[in-house]
Structure formats: structure tokens, C-alpha cells
Amino acid sequence: MPTIAEQKCPCCGGGVQFDAGVQKLKCPYCETEFEINQLNQETADNVDSINWSAQDNQWSSGETDGMNVYSCQSCGGEIIADSTTGASKCPYCDNPVVMKGQFSGALRPDLVIPFKLNKKAAKEALKKHLADKKFVPKAFLDNNRIEEIKGVYVPHWLFTCDAIGNANFKATQVKTWSDNNYNYKETSYYDVYRSGNIGFDNVPVDGSTKMPDDLMESVEPFDLSQAVDFNTAYLAGYLADKYDVTAEESMNRANERIRTSVGDALVETVKGYDSIDSRVVNMNIANGFYKYALYPVWILNTSWNGEKFTFAMNGQTGKFVGNLPTDKKAVVKASLLLGAGISAVLCGLSFLLGWL
Amino acid sequence: MIKKLLTIFLITAICICSSISVSAYTEQYVFDYENALSYDEVQELESTAEQIENEYGYCVMFCITDEETDENYAQNIYDTYTDNENGMVFVHDTESESYHYYVTEPAKSRFDLTKMQDAYDSNNSYFGGIEYFYTVVENSLSYDDTEIEYTDTDVYTTGDETDSSKSPVKTIILCIVVGMAMGFIIIFAIASKNKSVRMQKNATVYTRPGSFVVTGSYDNFLYKNLDKTPKPKQENKN
Numbered sequence: 001m002p003t004i005a006e007q008k009c010p011c012c013g014g015g016v017q018f019d020a021g022v023q024k025l026k027c028p029y030c031e032t033e034f035e036i037n038q039l040n041q042e043t044a045d046n047v048d049s050i051n052w053s054a055q056d057n058q059w060s061s062g063e064t065d066g067m068n069v070y071s072c073q074s075c076g077g078e079i080i081a082d083s084t085t086g087a088s089k090c091p092y093c094d095n096p097v098v099m100k101g102q103f104s105g106a107l108r109p110d111l112v113i114p115f116k117l118n119k120k121a122a123k124e125a126l127k128k129h130l131a132d133k134k135f136v137p138k139a140f141l142d143n144n145r146i147e148e149i150k151g152v153y154v155p156h157w158l159f160t161c162d163a164i165g166n167a168n169f170k171a172t173q174v175k176t177w178s179d180n181n182y183n184y185k186e187t188s189y190y191d192v193y194r195s196g197n198i199g200f201d202n203v204p205v206d207g208s209t210k211m212p213d214d215l216m217e218s219v220e221p222f223d224l225s226q227a228v229d230f231n232t233a234y235l236a237g238y239l240a241d242k243y244d245v246t247a248e249e250s251m252n253r254a255n256e257r258i259r260t261s262v263g264d265a266l267v268e269t270v271k272g273y274d275s276i277d278s279r280v281v282n283m284n285i286a287n288g289f290y291k292y293a294l295y296p297v298w299i300l301n302t303s304w305n306g307e308k309f310t311f312a313m314n315g316q317t318g319k320f321v322g323n324l325p326t327d328k329k330a331v332v333k334a335s336l337l338l339g340a341g342i343s344a345v346l347c348g349l350s351f352l353l354g355w356l
Numbered sequence: 357m358i359k360k361l362l363t364i365f366l367i368t369a370i371c372i373c374s375s376i377s378v379s380a381y382t383e384q385y386v387f388d389y390e391n392a393l394s395y396d397e398v399q400e401l402e403s404t405a406e407q408i409e410n411e412y413g414y415c416v417m418f419c420i421t422d423e424e425t426d427e428n429y430a431q432n433i434y435d436t437y438t439d440n441e442n443g444m445v446f447v448h449d450t451e452s453e454s455y456h457y458y459v460t461e462p463a464k465s466r467f468d469l470t471k472m473q474d475a476y477d478s479n480n481s482y483f484g485g486i487e488y489f490y491t492v493v494e495n496s497l498s499y500d501d502t503e504i505e506y507t508d509t510d511v512y513t514t515g516d517e518t519d520s521s522k523s524p525v526k527t528i529i530l531c532i533v534v535g536m537a538m539g540f541i542i543i544f545a546i547a548s549k550n551k552s553v554r555m556q557k558n559a560t561v562y563t564r565p566g567s568f569v570v571t572g573s574y575d576n577f578l579y580k581n582l583d584k585t586p587k588p589k590q591e592n593k594n
Contacts, residue, residue: 218554
């Protein structure tokens with residue numbers, strides 16, 4: 001049976017959690033704070049030796065495919081999680097638990113960015129997000145209730161490389177002049193070539209199929225200078241997944257983004273033309289390597305009119321994103337009103353200018 | 357909020373500017389390269405010609421020039437200043453005292469060029485002649501090939517007629533269309549901010565600072581095109 005690790009308070013025995021505010025482990029019961037490595041050392045000597053195991057005939061063949069069964073070391077409750085879950089909470093005693101096997105050996109993340117912002121900050125950010133937007137149905141604002149807020153460490157692959165690119169452009173220069181009788185326009189066409197090298201550090205690609213890629217890319221960027229070496233203690237109190245999209249599968253997305261950036265950088269060097277088009281970019285990668293990291297993201301779910309709305313907040317920088325429903329009738333009404341107003345102003349100006 | 361208001365103001369200004377340019381292009385019917393007409397006279401004749409185009413759909417231009425010209429010159433003027441497929445240009449070459457015409461194919465049956473030339477010649481002044489010319493044009497378009505008697509009262513238009521030729525309906529419709537389009541664009545731009553989830557286009561934010569080096573480049577000239585268009589001559593500045 002897979003085993004789990006639980007960070008326990010040596011003072012009262014309660015399950016400790018990582019506190020984003022103080023960047024330490026903290027016991028929610030006696031409020032004792034611990035340094036990350038301090039508690040690891042202390043708990044290593046006091047590992048709970050009680051292990052519960054499920055009976056062999058509890059699950060039929062194939063029934064447990066894609067899921068793992070864990071036993072809570074605090075209350076003995078059975079925790080069922082899918083095969084990618086790396087950290088969760090016991091549904092019976094609410095103690096935070098970390099599935100050790102998910103982050104060991106080759107699966108061990110290189111880096112983790114600890115949460116800097118807590119659940120309260122996520123709620124405030126959602127409030128601000130809703131307040132800023134126009135044409136959101138009033139019923140949505142009045143009736144929607146956050147059904148779930150969860151702090152999730154999302155697995156990301158970080159790609160570092162030197163990109164060697166070359167690009168061909170078709171560019172034009174336009175010259176105009178005139179004499180007494182004619183206007184002249186001379187258009188000169190050029191074949192323009194540029195090649196260059198450019199380095200990229202830690203281009204992230206979402207390594208979890210559970211998280212929508214567009215949502216994860218929308219909360220970028222993360223400040224990787226604040227990342228620390230991976231330690232399971234940071235996961236306490238949050239959800240965490242191990243990757244289920246491999247680095248090889250993620251490379252295409254990283255290449256796509258890098259290729260676009262290389263093209264953008266090369267086209268910036270093409271000067272002195274009136275138009276540039278037909279861009280063809282070829283790219284090679286050198287010195288490429290990747291790392292595995294966990295990024296902190298707050299996920300907020302709500303539903304309205306049978307539709308699910310998911311918001312995400314960067315747990316480090318506070319960047320908040322999430323699509324909102326639009327009141328189409330209000331949009332049409334406002335467009336007509338504004339259009340009528342602008343039309344009236346234009347008519348007035350036309351009258352003043354003598355066009356009417 | 358200030359940004360939004362500024363955006364609205366700028367778009368409004370752009371639309372007004374574009375309206376001015378459109379207006380200038382479509383209202384040029386009379387070309388006085390010999391300075392034979394006063395500014396007011398040109399404006400009055402322009403109004404008459406514009407009224408004819410609005411009412412009958414025919415663009416009729418008149419040009420007085422002191423250069424030696426031909427039918428090609430007339431066609432160049434017509435093609436440069438309008439894309440109306442129905443219309444004509446009447447050119448009076450004062451240098452050689454000759455007349456040249458260009459009439460679009462679909463409009464050939466609608467104009468009696470002899471009568472129009474006679475009408476222009478029948479008056480001693482340039483302004484009177486051109487005004488009479490336009491009266492003949494209007495009559496021939498309105499009565500569709502019926503015989504027209506020319507009287508002195510046909511020649512001189514009143515100030516009221518000139519004012520009514522400014523086509524306010526057209527301007528109002530243009531204002532409404534532009535206003536509504538702007539209204540929809542602005543509101544949709546605001547509403548689109550409700551969507552904040554999208555894939556990133558590139559990885560530029562992850563570029564290593566100072567790492568970009570251009571290693572090769574060339575700019576090869578391929579070929580060139582030369583476009584030559586007849587130049588519209590300067591308007592009478594009187």
C-alpha cells in the first residue's frame with residue numbers, strides 16, 4: 001500500500017500546515033511555528049509506526065485502476081486519491097497529508113515556489129476581479145457563491161535552452177515624388193534574411209492535464225528566483241499533483257513559444273522598410289535541458305446557470321484571471337445608447353462645420 | 357475611466373477627419389486651372405454638380421484649363437476624382453479654344469454634348485456658361501431625352517437651391533452609421549475584458565537578458581514597381 005507523510009506538531013500532535021504569511025510550518029491548533037527543516041528532523045525521529053492496510057478483497061480487479069488508497073496516520077481513515085495526487089487532506093480529520101511516493105526518486109521536483117499569498121488574499125482578489133468588470137450579469141454577482149477554494153501546487157516543466165534561429169522576410173520600401181503633371185510611387189521589394197542566437201530560461205509548460213493550459217499560462221509569469229529546493233513540507237495544507245504530461249510531451253508547446261519569440265526578436269532587427277511580411281522562421285535548439293517544478297496557484301470554482309466558472313490566482317504574485325459571463329442584452333443596449341450619443345455629437349459637429 | 361474617455365475622443369476625432377477627407381474627394385466636380393472663377397462661384401457650381409449626382413446618380417465634371425489637352429486628359433481627370441461609372445467630363449482648353457469630352461460608356465446615351473456645348477458657349481461669362489451647362493445637364497437627365505427650351509430663368513439658380521444641395525440626409529446617415537459602429541466597437545472592447553484566460557503567444561518574458569546576438573544578415577534587392585498617376589492641378593485660390 002502507498003504510504004503518506006504527515007507533518008505533526010511535536011507540541012500537541014496536531015497536523016501542521018505551511019503558512020504562506022510567515023513562510024514556515026505552523027500548527028493551526030497551538031500556533032507553534034517551525035522552520036521547514038527543523039520539523040523534518042524532529043518528525044524523522046518520531047515517525048508514526050502505525051500503518052493501516054486495506055483488505056485484499058475490498059476492491060475488485062481493475063476497480064482501483066487510476067487511483068491510490070492511503071491510510072491516514074492520524075485517524076486511520078481511508079484516503080482515496082487518483083494516481084497523480086501528491087498532497088491532499090484527510091476527508092475525516094482534515095489533516096494535511098503528502099503522498100510520499102509521488103515525489104520521490106525520478107518524480108521528485110527540482111524546485112518549488114512556496115505560496116506567498118493565502119486563501120484570504122485569493123478571496124479579496126476575486127472580489128476585486130468581479131468589481132472591475134462591466135456587463136457581468138447582476139444575477140451572477142448577487143447569487144454566485146464560491147463553491148471551492150483550493151491552493152494547488154501545479155507541476156510545470158521548465159525548459160532552458162539557447163535558440164538558434166534564422167528568418168526570411170519580404171520587405172518593401174516606398175518612395176513618392178511628383179512633378180508638374182504626375183505623382184510617382186516607387187515600391188522596391190527586398191529579400192531580407194536574419195539569423196541570431198537567443199537564450200531562454202525556464203519557459204514553463206503545464207505538466208498536469210487536470211489544469212487547463214490556458215488558465216495556467218494566463219497566471220504567468222512566476223518569479224523563479226524565489227523558488228527553493230523541493231521539500232514536502234511546503235506541500236502541507238495544500239493540494240499537489242505529480243505531473244501526468246511528460247517533459248517530452250510538453251516540449252512542443254515550449255518550442256512553439258520560443259519559436260515565436262525568436263521570430264519577434266529577429267524581425268525587430270529589420271529596419272528601414274515600410275512593410276515587412278511573409279515571415280518564415282527556422283529554429284534549432286542547443287544546450288537544452290528541463291527541470292521539474294511545482295508552481296503555487298489558487299483555484300476558485302463557482303457555478304452559475306449550470307455552467308462552471310474557474311478562476312485562478314498566481315499564489316506568488318497575486319495575478320488573478322478567470323472568464324466571466326457577459327450579459328449580452330446589456331451589451332447591445334449599451335452599444336445602442338453609446339452609438340446614439342456619438343451619432344448626436346457627430347451630427348452636432350457636422351452642423352457646426354456647415355455640412356448640414 | 358480617463359483612458360476610456362480619451363479613446364472615445366480619439367476615435368471621434370479620427371472619424372471626423374476621415375469624413376472630411378471623404379467629403380473633399382467626392383465633392384470635386386469643377387476644376388478651374390485658369391483661375392477664371394471666384395471661390396464662391398466654384399462652390400456654387402460644386403453644389404449644383406453634387407446635387408445632380410445625388411439626385412440622378414451621374415457625376416458631371418467641368419474643367420477649364422490653359423494647357424493643350426485631349427480626350428485622354430479628360431478621362432484621366434474623371435478616373436482620378438470619381439469611381440462613379442455614370443458620368444462625364446467636359447474640358448474647355450482655353451489655349452487652343454477647343455473642347456474635349458470623356459463620357460463613361462453607360463452614360464453615353466444620356467448626354468447631348470452639342471446642346472451642352474452650345475449652352476456653355478451661349479453665355480459671355482465662364483460662370484454663367486458653366487451654370488447654364490449644368491442646367492442643360494440636369495434638364496436632360498430629368499426629362500430623359502425630351503426637347504428642352506432654354507430660357508434665361510433656367511440659367512440662374514437661386515441661393516435657396518444652392519443650400520438644399522448639401523445633402524443633409526446623407527450626412528446624418530453617415531453620422532448615425534459611424535456613431536453606431538463606434539458605439540459597438542467601444543462596448544465590445546470593454547465587454548471583451550471579461551475574458552482574461554488565454555494562451556501566451558510567446559516566451560519573450562523568459563528571454564535571458566542580453567543573450568540576443570545577430571549572427572548573420574543580408575538585404576537583397578529584388579525588383580521595383582513604379583506607379584504614375586496624373587496629378588490633380590491646384591484649385592483656384594480666389
